[in-house]
Amino acid sequence: MQFGIFTVGDVTPDPTTGRAPSEAERIKAMVTIALKAEEVGLDVFATGEHHNPPFVPSSPTTMLGYIAARTDRLILSTSTTLITTNDPVKIAEDFAMLQHLADGRVDLMMGRGNTGPVYPWFGQDIREGIPLAIENYHLLRRLWREDVVNWEGKFRTPLQSFTSTPRPLDGVPPFVWHGSIRSPEIAEQAAYYGDGFFANHIFWPKDHYQRLIALYRRRFEHYGHGQADQAIVGLGGQVFMRKDSQAAVREFRPYFDNAPVYGHGPSLEEFMEQTPLTVGSPQEVIEKTLTFREYFGDYQRQLFLMDHAGLPLRTVLEQLDLLGEEVVPVLRRELDALRPAHVPEAPTHASLKAAAAAAEGPSDRASHDLMQVVR
Amino acid sequence: MTSRKLVTISAGLSQPSSTRLLADQLTAAAKRMLGNQRVEAVVDIIELRDQAHDVTNKLVTGLGSPRLNETIDSVARADGLIVVSPIFNASYSGLFKSFFDVLEADSLAGKPVLIAATGGTARHSLALEHALRPMFAYLRAVVVPTAVFAAAEDWGSEGSGGLSLAKRIDRAAGELAALMHAHTFDGPADPFDGPTPFEQLLAGR
Numbered sequence: 001m002q003f004g005i006f007t008v009g010d011v012t013p014d015p016t017t018g019r020a021p022s023e024a025e026r027i028k029a030m031v032t033i034a035l036k037a038e039e040v041g042l043d044v045f046a047t048g049e050h051h052n053p054p055f056v057p058s059s060p061t062t063m064l065g066y067i068a069a070r071t072d073r074l075i076l077s078t079s080t081t082l083i084t085t086n087d088p089v090k091i092a093e094d095f096a097m098l099q100h101l102a103d104g105r106v107d108l109m110m111g112r113g114n115t116g117p118v119y120p121w122f123g124q125d126i127r128e129g130i131p132l133a134i135e136n137y138h139l140l141r142r143l144w145r146e147d148v149v150n151w152e153g154k155f156r157t158p159l160q161s162f163t164s165t166p167r168p169l170d171g172v173p174p175f176v177w178h179g180s181i182r183s184p185e186i187a188e189q190a191a192y193y194g195d196g197f198f199a200n201h202i203f204w205p206k207d208h209y210q211r212l213i214a215l216y217r218r219r220f221e222h223y224g225h226g227q228a229d230q231a232i233v234g235l236g237g238q239v240f241m242r243k244d245s246q247a248a249v250r251e252f253r254p255y256f257d258n259a260p261v262y263g264h265g266p267s268l269e270e271f272m273e274q275t276p277l278t279v280g281s282p283q284e285v286i287e288k289t290l291t292f293r294e295y296f297g298d299y300q301r302q303l304f305l306m307d308h309a310g311l312p313l314r315t316v317l318e319q320l321d322l323l324g325e326e327v328v329p330v331l332r333r334e335l336d337a338l339r340p341a342h343v344p345e346a347p348t349h350a351s352l353k354a355a356a357a358a359a360e361g362p363s364d365r366a367s368h369d370l371m372q373v374v375r
Numbered sequence: 376m377t378s379r380k381l382v383t384i385s386a387g388l389s390q391p392s393s394t395r396l397l398a399d400q401l402t403a404a405a406k407r408m409l410g411n412q413r414v415e416a417v418v419d420i421i422e423l424r425d426q427a428h429d430v431t432n433k434l435v436t437g438l439g440s441p442r443l444n445e446t447i448d449s450v451a452r453a454d455g456l457i458v459v460s461p462i463f464n465a466s467y468s469g470l471f472k473s474f475f476d477v478l479e480a481d482s483l484a485g486k487p488v489l490i491a492a493t494g495g496t497a498r499h500s501l502a503l504e505h506a507l508r509p510m511f512a513y514l515r516a517v518v519v520p521t522a523v524f525a526a527a528e529d530w531g532s533e534g535s536g537g538l539s540l541a542k543r544i545d546r547a548a549g550e551l552a553a554l555m556h557a558h559t560f561d562g563p564a565d566p567f568d569g570p571t572p573f574e575q576l577l578a579g580r
Binding site: 130131134135138154184185187188189191192203204205211212214215219223261262263264265266270271274275 | 431432435436437438439440441444566567570571572573576577579
């Protein structure tokens with residue numbers, strides 16, 4: 001089981017002081033938070049991608065490359081990479097480059113993006129969101145898996161004899177998750193390729209996500225990648241903790257009430273009842289997070305949103321200490337004990353490399369190894 | 376005896392409200408008319424006032440409360456709707472419009488709808504024709520020909536000139552009952568049950 005954090009990268013004034021960080025401060029804070037994630041024993045750091053204020057992370061692989069150089073263990077990921085408005089060729093190149101720099105500690109999550117104007121800014125049309133996600137991702141897969149690609153599609157200029165460089169590290173493309181809030185087509189896409197499916201989970205009630213994940217699991221089995229309970233599922237979550245739960249509620253409430261997206265809407269109490277948000281003691285976070293498995297089945301990746309709505313960096317780092325010291329070790333132990341042996345872990349570069357070598361067969365592998373030596 | 380699901384939506388703000396009074400009378404008339412055709416009406420009356428905060432929360436955050444989600448689902452599965460708004464500033468009330476703004480796209484397509492409204496004087500009655508009817512036409516609902524407007528004076532007098540309120544209610548309810556008798560709705564197809572197979576998505580179909 002992997003645990004980590006995902007960040008939106010919003011620049012939001014702290015509602016208790018009115019002070020907004022500069023873009024430089026926010027970007028450096030995101031890096032500090034990622035380094036802290038590794039220090040406290042988390043497995044994954046994922047950054048959002050946005051192309052409009054008040055968000056800063058427009059260039060995820062630049063940031064992740066920098067973090068890669070300053071970490072040893074952390075898996076670097078995205079939440080999400082815009083498969084609709086980015087050129088799939090550039091995604092193939094950027095993330096293969098990042099793979100090499102990070103020694104394979106890379107995966108990524110595809111998303112469509114729901115900010116209307118971003119589509120025309122990048123020459124696309126939001127009404128084509130699903131077809132763009134389908135066609136662009138299909139090309140991205142080929143660019144990573146075929147050395148020379150001839151391609152013609154509806155949305156991008158054609159390619160003749162194109163080789164995306166660098167080639168994926170060890171010939172193994174990064175593992176891909178598909179993120180979706182509500183589209184059955186994306187669950188179907190993830191299932192078709194045997195990729196991971198990540199349910200953001202934060203803004204909608206759980207019964208909605210139960211149906212979306214059940215669809216993904218059912219179709220994963222249909223397409224022959226394994227049993228439904230072996231599909232690769234990730235979930236979002238959102239927590240704020242203090243030792244004493246009243247103190248947590250008191251401190252977090254102004255951030256909740258003024259948060260982008262859900263602020264000035266339902267009360268904190270209603271939101272906690274209807275979504276995964278937990279504001280309370282570490283024990284309460286553990287209890288609520290353990291219920292996710294009951295609703296969605298054994299899953300492979302849990303990401304928490306920890307650093308938005310104007311929370312000061314110091315507070316976020318304290319939260320990560322609590323998460324790493326008091327919450328994740330317990331969740332890891334409990335969930336690992338509950339998970340049946342036939343349910344796999346989330347794929348990593350090492351596991352995908354081993355699987356590729358096993359699929360190649362012993363004689364092929366010998367010649368492949370020889371080639372490596374010759375090179 | 377067959378049955379049909381009738382959902383009535385009242386957007387009155389006071390309690391009790393004349394909007395709810397009109398909604399109840401229309402509902403009772405529709406139930407009676409369906410009964411005459413040996414159809415049992417299963418009725419769900421929704422007071423939007425009780426869900427005004429939930430509607431606003433859904434508008435600004437996208438998050439629907441469990442109760443509002445139930446209401447939205449109930450409307451999508453109805454065989455017919457009676458919708459009643461007070462007329463404010465020559466149009467439907469903001470709450471009335473907001474509720475229809477949070478429905479899923481296409482959830483009213485093909486559905487029989489009786490539109491009705493209340494107001495201080497009969498001078499507001501054409502708001503039904505220039506505000507409510509076009510909105511439901513846009514939503515591709517089938518709006519019955521008779522729209523019912525009740526002005527304050529209608530609750531007292533036995534019609535001055537045109538048909539009395541009671542007769543207009545019966546005529547509109549009869550039109551709705553006839554359409555509901557002819558069609559049933561199962562609600563929208565569940566997109567999680569039968570997804571488009573990926574080969575079709577990939578082929579751009």
